[in-house]
Amino acid sequence: FIGNIEGQDIFKKAVEVIVTDGFTGNIVLKTIEGVSDNWLHSLSQAGQVFAKAYRLPLRALHRDIGMGSWAQRLDYREYGGACLLGVNGNVIIAHGRSQSKAIKNAIGLAKQTVERGICQRIKEESYEQVGLHR
Known part of the structure; x- marks a missing residue:
């Protein structure tokens, strides 16, 4: 920070x-x-x-x-979307004008996010940074 x-x-x-x-x-x-x-x-x-x-x-x-x-x-289509933080779960937001390539890549991003436990890791790191334990 x-x-x-x-x-x-x-x-x-x-x-x-x-x-x-x-x-x-x-x-x-x-x-x-x-x-x-x-x-x-x-x-x-x-x-x-x-x-x-x-x-x-x-x-x-x-x-x-x-x-x-x-x-x-x-090119936003190459990424497909981005993780939305601050919610309890995996949420990927995509561009409003997204078409098939962007949606496919957003789904791939969602899959990677779940498989790698990204949301849980972000939550744990955040708690650790502020000295909270869950």
Whole structure:
């Protein structure tokens, strides 16, 4: 725990977990999604112009600049969802616009969460951190 963080700390990996109320967290998440979607779209358009100008296949250009890995890291469909903490059980929330790939990955995340006992481990670690024993 380091205390309050600034907006730029989210991207500097200053912390691994951010705890916030649902309203604020949702605004931050939607802002990040919007910026990354627009950034990827702009980069793709610029790549198309560049590829046409130099007669390069767009896939090769994306591969050469690492666009594929960036796109995957920023694509919500790759993750499917996120664990909702503060409830007594395993709850995965998915994006409202999720389609089959995202839902499949959210189900996979739920399966991993149960198999690895993630919720129980988070609960136990939390109690230990504040000195409570259950």
